[in-house]
Amino acid sequence: MRYLPLTDTDRTAMLDTIGAPSVDALFADIAPAQYLGGPIEGLPLHATEMAVEKHMRALSQQNLAAGDAPFFCGAGAYRHHVPATVDHLIQRGEFLTAYTPYQPEIAQGTLQMLFEFQSQVARLYGCAVANASMYDGSTACWEAIVMAGRQTKRNRVLIDGGLHPHYVGVAQTMAKFTHAEIAYEPPVVEADAGEEALIARIDETTSCVVVQYPDIIGRVPDLARIAEAAHAAGALLIAVNTEPVALGALEAPGNLGADIVVGEGQSIGVGLQFGGPYLGLFAVRDSKLVRQMPGRLCGETVDADGKRGFVLTLSTREQHIRREKATSNICTNSGLCALAFSIHMTLLGEKGLNGLAAENHRLACLAADKLAAVPGIEVVNEVFFNEFTLRLPVESRPLVRALAEKGVLAGVSLGRLFPDADALANGLVVAVTETTNEADIDALCSALTEELA
Amino acid sequence: MNKPINQSGWRPGTPMASEDAGAHPTVTGNKALMLEEPLIFEIGNAETTGVDLPQAKGDTASRLGSHARKGPIGLPGLSEPETVRHYTRLSRQNYAIDLGLFPLGSCTMKHNPRLNEKVARMPGFADVHPLQPVDTVRGALGVINELAHWLIELTGMHGVAMTPKAGAHGELCGILCIRAALEARGDAREVILVPESAHGTNPATAAFAGYKVEDIPANAEGRVDLEALKARLGPDVAGVMITNPNTCGLFERDMKAISDAVHAAGGFVYCDGANFNAIMGRVRPGDLGIDAMHINLHKTFSTPHGGGGPGSGPVVLSEALSPFGPLPFTAKMSDGIIQLVEEENASEHGHKQAFGRMTAFHGQMGMFTRALTYILSHGADGLRQASGDAVLNANYILRSLDDVLDAPFGKTGPCMHEALFGDAGFAEGMSTLDLAKGLIDEGFHPMTMYFPLVVHGAMLIEPTETESKAGIDQFVMAMRSLAERARAGDEALKTAPHHAPRARLDEAMAARKPRLAWSEPEVAPGSGNYEIPGAG
Numbered sequence: 001m002r003y004l005p006l007t008d009t010d011r012t013a014m015l016d017t018i019g020a021p022s023v024d025a026l027f028a029d030i031a032p033a034q035y036l037g038g039p040i041e042g043l044p045l046h047a048t049e050m051a052v053e054k055h056m057r058a059l060s061q062q063n064l065a066a067g068d069a070p071f072f073c074g075a076g077a078y079r080h081h082v083p084a085t086v087d088h089l090i091q092r093g094e095f096l097t098a099y100t101p102y103q104p105e106i107a108q109g110t111l112q113m114l115f116e117f118q119s120q121v122a123r124l125y126g127c128a129v130a131n132a133s134m135y136d137g138s139t140a141c142w143e144a145i146v147m148a149g150r151q152t153k154r155n156r157v158l159i160d161g162g163l164h165p166h167y168v169g170v171a172q173t174m175a176k177f178t179h180a181e182i183a184y185e186p187p188v189v190e191a192d193a194g195e196e197a198l199i200a201r202i203d204e205t206t207s208c209v210v211v212q213y214p215d216i217i218g219r220v221p222d223l224a225r226i227a228e229a230a231h232a233a234g235a236l237l238i239a240v241n242t243e244p245v246a247l248g249a250l251e252a253p254g255n256l257g258a259d260i261v262v263g264e265g266q267s268i269g270v271g272l273q274f275g276g277p278y279l280g281l282f283a284v285r286d287s288k289l290v291r292q293m294p295g296r297l298c299g300e301t302v303d304a305d306g307k308r309g310f311v312l313t314l315s316t317r318e319q320h321i322r323r324e325k326a327t328s329n330i331c332t333n334s335g336l337c338a339l340a341f342s343i344h345m346t347l348l349g350e351k352g353l354n355g356l357a358a359e360n361h362r363l364a365c366l367a368a369d370k371l372a373a374v375p376g377i378e379v380v381n382e383v384f385f386n387e388f389t390l391r392l393p394v395e396s397r398p399l400v401r402a403l404a405e406k407g408v409l410a411g412v413s414l415g416r417l418f419p420d421a422d423a424l425a426n427g428l429v430v431a432v433t434e435t436t437n438e439a440d441i442d443a444l445c446s447a448l449t450e451e452l453a
Numbered sequence: 454m455n456k457p458i459n460q461s462g463w464r465p466g467t468p469m470a471s472e473d474a475g476a477h478p479t480v481t482g483n484k485a486l487m488l489e490e491p492l493i494f495e496i497g498n499a500e501t502t503g504v505d506l507p508q509a510k511g512d513t514a515s516r517l518g519s520h521a522r523k524g525p526i527g528l529p530g531l532s533e534p535e536t537v538r539h540y541t542r543l544s545r546q547n548y549a550i551d552l553g554l555f556p557l558g559s560c561t562m563k564h565n566p567r568l569n570e571k572v573a574r575m576p577g578f579a580d581v582h583p584l585q586p587v588d589t590v591r592g593a594l595g596v597i598n599e600l601a602h603w604l605i606e607l608t609g610m611h612g613v614a615m616t617p618k619a620g621a622h623g624e625l626c627g628i629l630c631i632r633a634a635l636e637a638r639g640d641a642r643e644v645i646l647v648p649e650s651a652h653g654t655n656p657a658t659a660a661f662a663g664y665k666v667e668d669i670p671a672n673a674e675g676r677v678d679l680e681a682l683k684a685r686l687g688p689d690v691a692g693v694m695i696t697n698p699n700t701c702g703l704f705e706r707d708m709k710a711i712s713d714a715v716h717a718a719g720g721f722v723y724c725d726g727a728n729f730n731a732i733m734g735r736v737r738p739g740d741l742g743i744d745a746m747h748i749n750l751h752k753t754f755s756t757p758h759g760g761g762g763p764g765s766g767p768v769v770l771s772e773a774l775s776p777f778g779p780l781p782f783t784a785k786m787s788d789g790i791i792q793l794v795e796e797e798n799a800s801e802h803g804h805k806q807a808f809g810r811m812t813a814f815h816g817q818m819g820m821f822t823r824a825l826t827y828i829l830s831h832g833a834d835g836l837r838q839a840s841g842d843a844v845l846n847a848n849y850i851l852r853s854l855d856d857v858l859d860a861p862f863g864k865t866g867p868c869m870h871e872a873l874f875g876d877a878g879f880a881e882g883m884s885t886l887d888l889a890k891g892l893i894d895e896g897f898h899p900m901t902m903y904f905p906l907v908v909h910g911a912m913l914i915e916p917t918e919t920e921s922k923a924g925i926d927q928f929v930m931a932m933r934s935l936a937e938r939a940r941a942g943d944e945a946l947k948t949a950p951h952h953a954p955r956a957r958l959d960e961a962m963a964a965r966k967p968r969l970a971w972s973e974p975e976v977a978p979g980s981g982n983y984e985i986p987g988a989g
Contacts, residue, residue, distance in 0.1 A: 023841040351530055409589070
C-alpha cells in the first residue's frame, strides 16, 4: 500500500516494544461481537494509482465542463479565468498541507497571508475589518443575521426578495431552530429592484435588513437609501455580494452604509468546482462590532525580539475557548480558498480588478443588446453588472435543458431556483464574464432563436 | 507608549538593528535561505498588475446606473514574478506535513496524496457549475453517490447528508436532525449531555441549536461514567454528544450500553467522528447504536487542511434520523440503490421531512473527489490497514515515552490513534508550552496542548499511519530529550523556539489593541521609526 510506510519487520519490532502480540490485540477495547475480523465484504480492495485515475477520469468525462460549451451560468457561482500562478502557488506543500496556524512561530506564511487577505477584503467591501473567511457565502450570510440579532437584541429578519434563494433557504432552515422570525417574499421580475416596498416593511422590531448587491435578478439595489431607512429604525443593513468582480466597478457596500458586508469570494481565484469548496467573506464597517464577529481573525503583533509577526487573535469569541458561549460553533475557515483569492487579487491589483470589471460589464452589455433582439425575448434589467434576467415566452427550465442538449449552457432558470413560484417560471438568469466571447453570445442567440421559433 | 518595531521583519534592503541581529548580522535582515518578506501593501502599488486582459473592442454604454464606484479601492498589485516570489517566500515560513511529522492530536495530519489533487483538477470536476442541467453533471452526481456508498458501508449507517462544509457544520447537521426527529413526534426536550473531554465545538453546536448543555463526568479511566450518565437520563434529555474514540485517545468500551440507555430514555446518540481514523474498518458506528456521526474528510480521508480549511463534514445517519437529513441528501432506497435526493424529487423519494438546506449548492465537491480517490486507492483492505498502523504508531509512541512522561491513562491498556501525556513531574515553572516550543526547535510541529481539559498540561500526540518507523524514532528521541530538560528545569526551554522564523509572539498585545487590517503608516517605511499603529 503506497501510502503506508511501515514494513512487516517494523510492525513486529514495534509490537515487541509495546508488548502486544498483534495489531488486532490493540483493539481489545472493541467488543468481539462488533469487531470486524477482516476487510468489509462487498467493497473493492486497494488499487493502483493508474487504475484509480482511470476510474475517476471516466466519471469526470460524464460531465460537460463549462469550458467546453458556450456558457452563461451564474446565480451565485461564476466562471472566471484563474491565472496558472494561483493554482501553482496554492499547491506548495507548505500552504496545502499546513494546519490552522495555532503555532505562530512556524506558521507566519499562513498568518501573513491571512492578514493580507483580511485587508484586501476589508478594502473591497469598504469596511474596517474582515475576518479570515467562512465556509461560503450562504453560511456567512446566516452568521451575519445571527450577529445582527446579538447586536440589536431584536428578532425579526427582513430579507429582500433579491437574495439568492439558497441563501434564503439556509436562513429559513436555521431560523426554525433559533426562533428568529424571517420576513421574506420571492422577487418580482421587473427592472425596479423594489427598494420602496422593502423600506415600507422595516419596523421597530427589525434586527436587520438583508439585501443582495447585485441581486439574484442582476439588479443593483440602492443600498444607501435602504441603509438610511434601516438605521432610522435601529436596524442593521447586511449587504450580500455573490460576485466580487462587480466591486471593481460598483461602489463598495460599506461606503453606502451597510453595517455588515458578507459574500461569496469564489469568483476570484477559486473556480466553479460544482459548488464547493467556496469562500465566505465577512466584514464589518465599524471596528466597534469586531468583538461580535464570528470566525477566525488574524492580527499583527511583535515577537520577543521585537520583530513584526502575526497571530490568530480575539479567540475568546471562539468555540475552543468559550465553548457553549461562543459567537459561533464554526471551527474551520476556508483557508486555502482564501489563499487562492488573495493571490489572484494580488495579481490583479486595483488596475487589474478595474479592467476585469470593465471587460465583464462590456461583454454583458453586448450580450444583453444581442439577446434583446431575439424575437420573443425581453431583457428585464435596466441596470446590471455582468448578469441580467431574460423574460422568455415559455418556461425557462425545459428550454435550458433543450439548449444543453444542443451543447449550449444558457444560464440558470428561475424555475429551478424558485420551484414553488409560478410567476418566475419564464425567467432566465444569464451571466457573462471575460471568459465569454462574442462567438459564444452569437451561439446562444441563434440557439434561442431556433428553439423559440 | 508605542513600541518601535525592529525593521528586519518587514522590508528588505533596510539595515537590521544590530543589537537584535545575533551572531553574524546581515544588512538585509535575511539569513541565507531564511528570507524576510514585507506585506503586499508595502511592495505593491495601484498601477502594477500581473494579469493581461483582452483589448476591449467597440464600446457600449454603461448600465451601472448611479452605482458606479467613485473612489479608489486601495488594492496593491504585483507582477507575476513578484507574486510568485512573495508567496513562495511566505510559504517557507510554514511548517507542513510535507516537511515532517505533524503530531496534532485529534487533527489527523496524515499525508495528502497528490493523485487526489490531480483528480480534483480534471476539467469535468473543477470546471462544472453547480446549477448546470442535471444531465450534464451525471459524473459529479456519480462521485457523490459512490462516496456516499463507501461512507454508509464503512459506518454501517442508513443515509448520509453530504452537504455540511466542515466538522462543526456536520455536528450542527446531526443535532438538527435529532431536534427535527424529536419535534416530529411532538417531544420538546431541552438538554444535550456532553462529556467534559469533548471538543469545544460540541457544546458550541448544541447551544447554537438551542439546547442547554450539561456535562457528563469521566471515570478514573478517562472514559464516560456510564452510571452517572444513566442517572442523568430522563424525559428532558434530547441526546448525548460523544466522541469515540474519545479525546483521551481511548475507545469507549461501553458505547453500545450508552446508546441502549439513551435510546431507552427516548434520546438520540450523536458521535463526533473526528477520530474515525482509529477505527475505520475495525468497527462500524452503526453497530454501536450511533444515530448520527460526522466524518471529517479532511482528517480521515486525507483531503488537505490547507492552513485551516476548507473542510468537509458529511453526516451519516441511522434509519430513525435519515428522514430528517437536509437536502441535498443521499440514501439507500428499498431496492438497494443509493439515490441523490434534492428539493424537486424529495417527495417521490419519501424525504418530505427534510429539515431544510444547510448551504448553497451540493457541499464540498472538490473534497468529495479527493476523498473518493483516497478511498479507492486504499480499498477496504487498505483502510483497515491504515487504522491498524495509526493505532500501532500511537501505542509505540506511548510505550516509548511513558517512562519519561506521565501517561495518566497509559496503565489501563492500549490507546487508540493518539497518546495522551500530562505535565506531572516537570520542574517548577516548566510547562507543556515550553516543551512544545522546544519541539519546534527540534524540527517538529508541537502536539495538541492543554486538551483534553481533564488532564493537567495535556499533550495529545497523534502520529497517523503515514509516518515511517524511522521518522517516529527521531521524534521519540527529541521528545525524550525535551522531557528530561523539562524535568530538570532547563531555562533555555522558557525562551524557545530559538531557531524558528519568529520567537514567541506577543498574543496579549494582539488582543488588547487589535490591528486586523493594514493601513498606511504615518511615518514612511524605511525611516527607522515605524511603529505598529495602536500598539503599546
